[in-house]
Amino acid sequence: METQEPADIAGDRSEEASRPTLKTIAFMTGLGVTTVSRALKDAPEIGEETRKRVQLVARQVGYRPNRAGVRLRTGKTNVISLVLNTEEQVGGFVSDLIYGISEELAATPYHLIVTPYSRTNDPMEPVRYIVETGSADGIIISRTEPRDPRIRYLTDHHFPFATHGRSAMGLEHPYHDFDNRAFAVEAVRKLHALGRQRLALLAPPSNLSYSHHMREGFLEGLGESGLTEVSFSGVTVDDSIDDIRARTVELMGRRTRPDGIVSGSGQATFAVVAAIEDCGLAVGVDVDIVSKQSSRLLHLLRPTLYVVNESVRDAGRALARTVLGAIAGRPVRTLQSLAAPAAVETR
Numbered sequence: 001m002e003t004q005e006p007a008d009i010a011g012d013r014s015e016e017a018s019r020p021t022l023k024t025i026a027f028m029t030g031l032g033v034t035t036v037s038r039a040l041k042d043a044p045e046i047g048e049e050t051r052k053r054v055q056l057v058a059r060q061v062g063y064r065p066n067r068a069g070v071r072l073r074t075g076k077t078n079v080i081s082l083v084l085n086t087e088e089q090v091g092g093f094v095s096d097l098i099y100g101i102s103e104e105l106a107a108t109p110y111h112l113i114v115t116p117y118s119r120t121n122d123p124m125e126p127v128r129y130i131v132e133t134g135s136a137d138g139i140i141i142s143r144t145e146p147r148d149p150r151i152r153y154l155t156d157h158h159f160p161f162a163t164h165g166r167s168a169m170g171l172e173h174p175y176h177d178f179d180n181r182a183f184a185v186e187a188v189r190k191l192h193a194l195g196r197q198r199l200a201l202l203a204p205p206s207n208l209s210y211s212h213h214m215r216e217g218f219l220e221g222l223g224e225s226g227l228t229e230v231s232f233s234g235v236t237v238d239d240s241i242d243d244i245r246a247r248t249v250e251l252m253g254r255r256t257r258p259d260g261i262v263s264g265s266g267q268a269t270f271a272v273v274a275a276i277e278d279c280g281l282a283v284g285v286d287v288d289i290v291s292k293q294s295s296r297l298l299h300l301l302r303p304t305l306y307v308v309n310e311s312v313r314d315a316g317r318a319l320a321r322t323v324l325g326a327i328a329g330r331p332v333r334t335l336q337s338l339a340a341p342a343a344v345e346t347r
Contacts, residue, residue: 020061028057040065041109065109078109080323081136083126083150085143086116093294093312097164100316101140108324110137124149131159138323140164144175144209160326162319162335165209174326174335176318178310180210180264180292181217183341187262187290188221190306190344194288196260200232200251202244202272204264211236214264230258237265244268248275252287259287266293266307273302290344299346308341315339 022040026033031054039046039054040063057063065078082101084094102112113136115126127150130136137160141150144165151173154161162174184201191199201218204211222229235247251257252275263269269291273283283289284304291298291305294312298305318337325335 020058020063022063024061025054025057025063028061029054076137077135078111079136080105080110080112080138080140080320081115081126081130082112082140083115083117083123083130083142085123086118096294096312097142097316097319100313100318101320102316103313104317104320105324110324124153127153131157138162138327140319140323145207146209146212148209160323162322162326164315164319166213167209168212172332172336174322174332176315176322176337176339178210178315178339179341180214181220183292183308183310184214184217184262185221185224186341186344187306187308188218188225188227190290191260191262191288192221192225192227194260196227196288198228198230198256198258199260199262200230200258202232202235202237202261202263202265202268205236205238211264218262227260230254230256232258232261237263237268239268241267241271244271245275245278248272249278252276252279252281257287261287261289263289263291266291266295266298269293269298269305270301273305292341303346306344306346308344310339310341 022033022036026036029036031039031050035046035050036054039051040058042051080101082098098112098114105112115130117123117126127139127141130139131154139154139159139161140163141148141161142164144151144163144167146168148163148167148169151161151163151167151169151171155171155173162176164176166175166177167173188199199218199222201215203214203218206212219229221227230251232247232251235244248271261272263272269289272289276283276287281287283302289305290308292308292310294310296309298307318339322335322337
């Protein structure tokens with residue numbers, strides 16, 4: 001084990017002593033330390049102008065609360081943990097989600113850390129670690145499953161959390177979700193209005209909640225319109241572009257190929273379009289596609305595509321507000337939100 005030389009210790013102490021403190025801000029604003037502390041916490045008894053002045057000075061001098069001291073005084077870490085699968089990198093999804101959460105937390109004492117896990121790990125492991133070590137005050141979970149054991153565990157341990165997606169466990173819990181059922185219904189209606197008769201759904205993996213919601217909406221739309229389903233089995237929106245492309249080529253080579261496709265992912269749609277053109281067919285002529293997207297890139301690929309936009313940044317902001325509400329002890333039913341899809345768009 002390396003030992004720290006006295007000069008290093010002195011340097012660390014000097015650096016710590018030079019950091020701005022509550023007393024620094026109090027001196028610069030002419031306010032008491034207690035008032036400054038409350039203003040930084042957005043205490044309601046502090047006037048708006050005072051809060052703004054204190055927070056402006058804090059930003060200007062680079063004030064950062066001592067996390068260890070905060071935890072000793074309050075028992076809180078001021079940390080929110082986003083638990084993510086390391087393979088969850090579809091079309092900038094992760095970066096947009098982190099951006100939205102961080103943006104919402106910027107005006108609060110909380111900061112975000114990402115706790116990763118991989119497909120080979122038990123997804124319960126990072127959740128148990130956070131709860132058992134008290135290393136965060138709240139958890140955000142993505143890729144929610146219908147019967148997600150993480151939700152049961154966090155509920156049983158009374159640990160604040162929010163999920164990106166709903167469950168089907170009969171448990172009331174905080175969540176924010178996109179209405180994938182409504183998206184699929186509207187997608188089928190659009191394809192029906194375009195005169196399409198045989199539709200295929202490229203769905204998310206069946207172990208995820210939003211896959212079931214999308215599938216339910218797709219079937220509802222088919223029943224409502226009297227259209228026929230062509231099975232798009234063997235791949236999901238999570239599969240590689242090469243696998244989706246190969247499966248789509250096979251699908252479009254059938255005698256009863258689909259003339260309309262509903263896609264649950266913008267990235268997957270890139271592969272579908274390439275496969276359709278590999279087969280000598282044209283999007284918007286031989287087959288129409290309605291795709292969900294989060295990156296607004298599909299019209300750069302083909303203006304003939306129909307798209308429904310899902311803002312992952314807005315989802316991140318909503319999830320941050322939701323987990324903060326859970327930490328504050330707000331009623332669970334006030335911490336459940338569902339984003340409605342906008343109208344189907346084309347250029």
